[in-house]
Amino acid sequence: MALINENYLKLQGSYLFAEIAKRVASFKNENPNANIIRLGIGDVTKPLAPAIIEELHNAVDEMASAETFRGYGPEQGYKFLIQKIIDMDYNPLGVSLEDDEVFISDGSKSDVGNFQEIFQTANTVAITDPVYPVYLDTNVMAGRTGYYKADGHFDNVVYMECNAENQFKPDLPKEKVDLIYLCVPNNPTGTALTRTDLKKWVDYAKENQAIILYDAAYEAYIQEEDIPHSIYEIEGAKDVAVEFRSFSKSAGFTGTRCAFTVVPKSVMAFTQDGKTYPLNALWNRRQTTKFNGVPYIIQRGAAAVYSPEGQKQIRDIIAYYMANAKIITEGLQSIGLQVFGGVNAPYIWLKTPNGMDSWSFFDKLLSETHIVGTPGAGFGPSGEGYFRLTAFGNRESTEEAIVRIKTKLII
Amino acid sequence: MALINENYLKLQGSYLFAEIAKRVASFKNENPNANIIRLGIGDVTKPLAPAIIEELHNAVDEMASAETFRGYGPEQGYKFLIQKIIDMDYNPLGVSLEDDEVFISDGSKSDVGNFQEIFQTANTVAITDPVYPVYLDTNVMAGRTGYYKADGHFDNVVYMECNAENQFKPDLPKEKVDLIYLCVPNNPTGTALTRTDLKKWVDYAKENQAIILYDAAYEAYIQEEDIPHSIYEIEGAKDVAVEFRSFSKSAGFTGTRCAFTVVPKSVMAFTQDGKTYPLNALWNRRQTTKFNGVPYIIQRGAAAVYSPEGQKQIRDIIAYYMANAKIITEGLQSIGLQVFGGVNAPYIWLKTPNGMDSWSFFDKLLSETHIVGTPGAGFGPSGEGYFRLTAFGNRESTEEAIVRIKTKLII
Incomplete structure (x- = not known):
């Protein structure tokens, strides 16, 4: 049955x-x-911006002729886009990445939703309250939570309250947690964490062998100097954090669908018997097995975001x-x-x-x-x-x- | 940790x-x-065919102006494409579907890989041998199998041998199985099942309260009269089968990425205590929570497949x-x-x-x-x-x- x-x-x-x-x-x-x-x-x-439109047309034309037609591309995305992301979004921040540490996808919602798959069900999840519902719902679906309670919370989830009293900056959990979802700048509160704030989280993750799932979908809107554009600006983050970024809000791609996830090869989680295991290899296996890449046309459009x-x-x-x-x-x-x-x-x-x-x-x-x-x-x-x-x-x-x-x- | x-x-x-x-x-x-x-x-x-190229260009142009720009679309896909699929791929076969029974996606690999999520881990999976590896690997990842054995098989999976002796037509399993993956026409063997062959499978699924996951990615290549184009041509299939289709091989979309999955509202699985539950509602919840739809531009291109x-x-x-x-x-x-x-x-x-x-x-x-x-x-x-x-x-x-x-x- x-x-x-x-x-x-x-x-x-x-x-x-x-x-x-x-x-x-x-x-x-x-x-x-x-x-x-x-x-x-x-x-x-x-x-969409004119430079993107122009490049989308160019890519469509390429699909019309056998010489320039593209069939299956790399599941992880084309290098022409990945290299632009590294050169223009990360290197200027002093963050170096290799091209197999960036995975192009059809959206941060997909990546944020799917990423939990590579962790054991028994891990304890910490989310902020209020929160973007996808972090929570995908963990409920995976059986990583208990039942919904009368107080509006699920059992076996650590909720970190964000309110005017703490300036919408979550306190470090008192319990030991394994997976921490942070959205900076934040949806829905519109607030952000400074470098000093984030350092505490990276240190907590290191001490507790936890992983930070860092959703930076609104990074392009940062105006203030002390708000980092990437968690990898924080010392040690490359050992404990995965970063989700998207063209949805930075370049109006909500209906055009392109995003990416950064999984440094130095980010390690653990096997039951305490051995370290790189998340990069697990995510690569997940994506190559269950995903076939973003349309070539769309990746070309996304690459145009990086032209002058x-x-x-x-x-x-x-x-x-x-x-x-x-x-x-x-x-x-x-x-x-x-x-x-x-x-x-x-x-x-x-x-x-x-x-x-x-x-x-x-x-x-x-x-x-x-x-x-x-x-x-x-x-x-x-x-x-x-x-x-x-x-x-x-x-x-x-x-x-x-x-x-x-x-x-x-x- | x-x-x-x-x-x-x-x-x-x-x-x-x-x-x-x-x-x-x-x-x-x-x-x-x-x-x-x-x-x-x-x-x-x-x-890509000229009609598709033309429509992709038209859609790109729409994204360039505020009046015709498209942001987030329905996660399940635009009705303009869903309706064409129903009218042209299914109605001529005598199969009627409602528009919320068809889910547009970025590929059959994604859908085939993700669909198992909505089932309990304890279910027994049956696959053919040889097989398209995604059916097996995604069930391994989900913990629905045991370990790999020296004979090249995983424990707790029912393998249905296909060889010249049985004309590459799998025998009904002797064990009771819950989820059955069938690929018709078949990758890799290139063979197909007739209406008579498939009727046995539908009857087996009904008797055993099993679900058939029917991968019809190569449907467009069918030449012979007695090979059904859809499993829903078989009486009773709408109660037990989900069908995966793709534009990858039918319209050259391997690098353009568009597919769809049909989940009739009459297909039921079961709760632990024996109540029926519609897979359509579960898949809809899965897709709306973890997916944000196929690019508008690409859906327009796919719709052009249905023009004369x-x-x-x-x-x-x-x-x-x-x-x-x-x-x-x-x-x-x-x-x-x-x-x-x-x-x-x-x-x-x-x-x-x-x-x-x-x-x-x-x-x-x-x-x-x-x-x-x-x-x-x-x-x-x-x-x-x-x-x-x-x-x-x-x-x-x-x-x-x-x-x-x-x-x-x-x-």
Whole structure:
């Protein structure tokens, strides 16, 4: 009898965005003429940069002729892209990597979700609360957690609370943990960890023979000097950390799909009998067995991100989104709201006024200003009392949203 | 202490293609002027069809403007592609599907590799021998097997021998199995199962509450009337079978990456306490949690396969490869070799002459004719004494290869 993986039954419904959609639909039904502005989404809106478009066309043309056609490529990605990543994203930070330490993929969601496969089920996982749900859900599916509890947490997971009191910087766990997920700059809080903050984590990982799974999908948005662009800027990180990066938010690839994961050959985990084993070899085996690489056309497009024109064009787009972030941040602050993030990330995380819960604030914002955001409670129990707005809208509607908040929101 | 998934250590090295490369390199070193013809690869060589190229360009252009730009799409794929698949690949066979029963992906290798995740580890897996290694390796990684044994098999796996004696048609297992991998038309043997053959499997699955994982990646090459194009042509299959299909071999997408998996909502597996549970819901949860969809550009290219021009163009390419298959088959038969496959698949599976083992024949073919093929033993112990040639070369080198085999191979 074919039995299902019952760990899937422990998962909670993907309640957050469904519930948002339901409430928005109901509001629209009652207010058919309302001009709703959506500042809840984590998706980009600007088109691909011209340098990328040009290279995508070139690559499509190559696929049209037998001489330049590409069939199966390396599962790990083409060297022409990997070398650009190393030369332009890492070497300038003083980080050297070999070309078989970078794995091109179709998305950080896939990589972050799949990476846990190469670890034993018994490992203890630490995640922040609030958190990007993929870290948690993929470990639930793998049986690395217990059941969901009434307090909104799963058994056998170490949750690290992030709130205004600790400036959204997770404390080192009191328990011994084995796998630590960190997202810097953070989704959903928009906050970041400094070099000093991260050093503590690298040291903890070394002492506890733990692995840090470092999600740097929002790296391109970092503006401040003391926020590292890569965990490998931290001494010792190359022994304990894997880094996930993506073109989704840096170059608008959310619908174009390209990302990469860095697994230095010096990162070691352990066998049951205490021998070290390189994660690079395990991940390489995982990817070559279960993945066949990113489309050649798409990898060519991603490589164009590193041309001088590509670099300028994507920086302009990021600057545009970050100007939106500033408009939102300053607008909210001007009416006395407490605001976090928005400086090194396209996410603004605000404390709901008057101790209001996240969903009540969602309803209030929607009914008074016709703006849709994301209730913080949707990212975990510690997100309760917070609310996420994003800077990925266009300028006009972002400005209009702030005018409405200033003039119509009753605090 | 972060512990690795030690099931990975049970895997055997991917010895086959590395060993081939080594022997070819050594031969070239000793024979620098030899003109080597490669008939070992499973990769296509013809460029993408013009209709596909045109649509890829159109989609790239859409990504260049804010009005038509696409960010995150549905993880399960765009309806414009799913509907074409249902209308053109399934409805003409008398198979009706709903649009949430088809999941677009980046490749059958990914889907075939990932699908086992939604089943319990304790399930018993049945595979053919010889076999496409992904079925086996991904189950080894998941801990669904025991250790590798001296006989070339893993413990706790049911191997179904396929050889000339049973016409490469696996017998129903004597043991009770839960998950059955079938590849029709078959890689590596190039043979296929008829409707009558498949009905036995569907009946077995129903009786034993097993699931058939049906890999139909070579469906487009079927020429004979009694070979079904989909397992859903068989009565009852919609209750017990999942079907994997790909644009890799049907439309030359090996480097362009698009495939799909059909999971009818009526396919049920079981919970430990005997309740039924739909695989569709589990796979949907797996894909939405760990995957973010195929690039919009690529899905548009795949949709062009279904235009009248696209259909004609890809059929011409398949006819070209199948003409190669005929040349190879007839050439080998003309010198008295026993040949299988090549009629409904681009693979020719030959019995090595004089009881020679696969690797000895590899060396003989290479040294006498300068042709590279694939030793059958590389696909499993029952592949010993067989050898695979593929029809994906160009016409000129395929014809030249047969001339050499006829004139230079000493049998």
